[in-house]
Amino acid sequence: MKKVILLSVVSVAILAGCNQVTSTNQEQISTMPHNPMCNSEAMPGGFYPPGEVTPVAEKAVDLVLNQIASQSPLKQITDVRTQVVAGMNYAVEFELENGEVWNAIVYQSLDDEFSITQQPTLGKLCP
Incomplete structure (x- = not known):
């Protein structure tokens, strides 16, 4: 049971980190010139x-x-x-x-x- 909880916490932490990278990429894309x-x-x-x-x-x-x-x-x-x-x-x-x-x-x-x-x-x- 402890292994399942630990695995869940680690998975959430990794996904949260991935989401931050995506947000940074979106900011870079939105600041690029339109044309x-x-x-x-x-x-x-x-x-x-x-x-x-x-x-x-x-x-x-x-x-x-x-x-x-x-x-x-x-x-x-x-x-x-x-x-x-x-x-x-x-x-x-x-x-x-x-x-x-x-x-x-x-x-x-x-x-x-x-x-x-x-x-x-x-x-x-x-x-």
Whole structure:
């Protein structure tokens, strides 16, 4: 009988310890950024953190500007993130002279053709 009670107490203690580890893991998961694109560290297969504005990124933004119906000219490109695929994805964020901030994702094929893969959206890329 004493062995059964001792075994029960040890089992409860072990399960309580396991539950605490799970709680810690849940806290870590909940503090991760919602959008993997917004991670500040590069991940294999993911978007690389913000880099410099290259002529190719400017060309991607020009394509998006032709798509949106705004009379306001471009003020600045505020964020560019890249992802290597069978070509290159450019996640771009830019501000217009009227203060609007837009974002979109543009794909550049290996043949150097550009297409918008995520339609322009009003708002920041990574809030």
